[in-house]
Amino acid sequence: MADAVSLKNQGNDAFKQKDWSGAIDFYTKAIEVNDKEPSFYTNRAQANIKLEAYGYAIADASKAIEIDPNFAKAYYRRAVANTLILKHSDAIHDWKAVVRKNPADKVAKAQYEACQKMVKRDAFLKAIEIADAPSAAVGLDLENMIVEDSYDGVRLKEDMTQEFLDDMIERFKNGKKLHRKYVFQIILAVKDLVYAEATMVETEVAPDHMLTVCGDTHGQYFDLLEIFRLNGFPSQKHGYLFNGDFVDRGSWSTEIALLLYAYKMMYPKFFFLNRGNHETDDMNRMYGFEGECKAKYNERVFKLFSESFSALPLATLIGSKYLTLHGGLFSDDAITLDDIRKLNRHNQRQPGQAGLMMEMLWTDPQTMPGRGPSKRGVGLQFGPDVTKRFCEKNGLEAVIRSHEVRMEGYEVEHDGRCITVFSAPKYCDSTENKGAYINIESDYKLQFNKFDAVPHPDIKPMAYANNSMMSMM
Incomplete structure (x- = not known):
């Protein structure tokens, strides 16, 4: 003893x-x-x-x-x-x-x-719950919504501009908000853009171009800006893919979501967003995003974000070599890329407790072969043999996923076929992890980059979650 x-x-x-x-x-x-x-x-x-x-x-x-x-x-x-x-x-x-x-x-x-x-x-x-509930946009008259003369930011017309983006970045750094008209305008524009995309977006990296894959950012706005400072801001030659969990936990989730959405407006063919398990209603109610939307804007903003989250693609196939999705692989070896292509995500707004969508958002790798119960209590875990079979069957080099803290910001597992990337360093101000991102050029070699957390204003994580939740963290 x-x-x-x-x-x-x-x-x-x-x-x-x-x-x-x-x-x-x-x-x-x-x-x-x-x-x-x-x-x-x-x-x-x-x-x-x-x-x-x-x-x-x-x-x-x-x-x-x-x-x-x-x-x-x-x-x-x-x-x-x-x-x-x-x-x-x-x-x-x-x-x-x-x-x-x-x-x-x-x-x-x-x-x-x-x-x-x-x-x-x-x-x-x-x-x-109503299956076909009316959109929160019903009755929203953007055309006649007045932006008061006292608003000190750049004005947004129909199309996103670099001037507006630059001003937005500075406003958010200084603790300012966007006018509610522009918030509605950005969310609705991106909702339409992502709704029209495939459930699995398929993209190539052209010569002299680069695609950067980022993992969870979880409302850590100042660390997101550090990625852009170190690695370059999005452009037509430098695309980005954010692999889910933009929001919740960190207390600048609206700022991250709006900035990522603004870049999606600016570069719709070069800037990609996958849905994560935190782009869901039940998680947003518990982990802070709903409360943050209501505190900084209003309930309608949260409802519109919810609708846009439901429209997000679930995966991105990069150069037919890397399947990128938030969680991981499946409970059934028979699942193929074609099954993802055929999945009509618009018929199911929330992932639920079972099925293909839930598994894409929630599963995790394990070191042991086969499949096992989820360490999270939701979904399942999959071993190196499962990953090997899936990649060989679908002609893939690897699966890139996020969803989990990695102390070095990323980890290569399953004999190189399963790669986790996580982009929220010093997660929740309580874990001494680095953040990471992956650069991919036209040769499709993966270039791993690590970075450290940067200082942020003195607002704690989960500031907008319910009080009972805070006491358990």
Whole structure:
């Protein structure tokens, strides 16, 4: 037991240093020495929560409960993990158990009450859901919307201009907003552009051109500008592909979404946007984007963004060599590129809990062969053999995906056939990771570039998420 406790304490030290993976290694070693101590599992569960491995956290908390059914912390950890993957109906039972075991715990009581509200809200939203609801653009008279003389920004007419883009970048750096007319105008224009694109966009890199692939940016606006400073701003010869998760968590999500959309308007054939699992309504309600839209603009802006997110392509095929999508591969080896081409994403606005769209947005690679349960609690994990078969069957060199923090900003796995790129350095101000992006020229060789986070104004991540969410992060 002394050896196990020593390992646990080393795990605690690593946790304090925000070395979540190192902490997990020590807690795992402690469990290998003594697998009957529930606190080892709950400690590892907390580290897994920090790594967004909510499925693993739920499994650890469940094991702790199996060892000691009266261990309140285990119910607390499992409730947090289920809440963070939006499984409120599962979480509510554990919150109730925590309150029953620790009636004086005010935080747990507040979480229980918040969870009850979420369950009721989810039921209400499902009850009023309309398949063909009218667009939030109905009744929006942009033509007659007045931009007041007091507005100190560049005016936007029909087409995007470099002058407007430059002014937008500076406005956002200085904490200013766009006029609501221009916000509506940009979102609606891009919604039409991306709606008309294929579910899997197919593009080539011409001689003397370059395409840069970026992963999650998650509302880290100043780090996005650092990519452009280091690597060059978008142009007709320098295209960009942003591979989902532009929004949520970081507190400049509207600024990132509007800037990326403005570039899409400016260079519709050279600037690409894939949908991520955070370009969805339920994630936006939980992780801050809805709240940010309402705080900085209004509810209609969020609803229009939601409609535009639903119109985004799900994948981009680069030079017939690299399938780029946010999450990863599939539960069925029979799936091919043609199945992605045929997928009518407009028939299903939100990805749901199963199916091709969900898997494209949520799955992750694993080191073991075959397929396994998701560490997130949503989707699944796929091994190197799955990736090999998919690439060989579809004539691909590799799959490029995002969706996960990588400490060096990127990682090449599965014998070079699965590449993860993540572009939010010092993620959520709490993980000491680098960011990365990939440059691809006409020879289709992948050029990996790493960069560090830059300073930003003193606004914390999740500033616009609900208060109960903040207390769990």
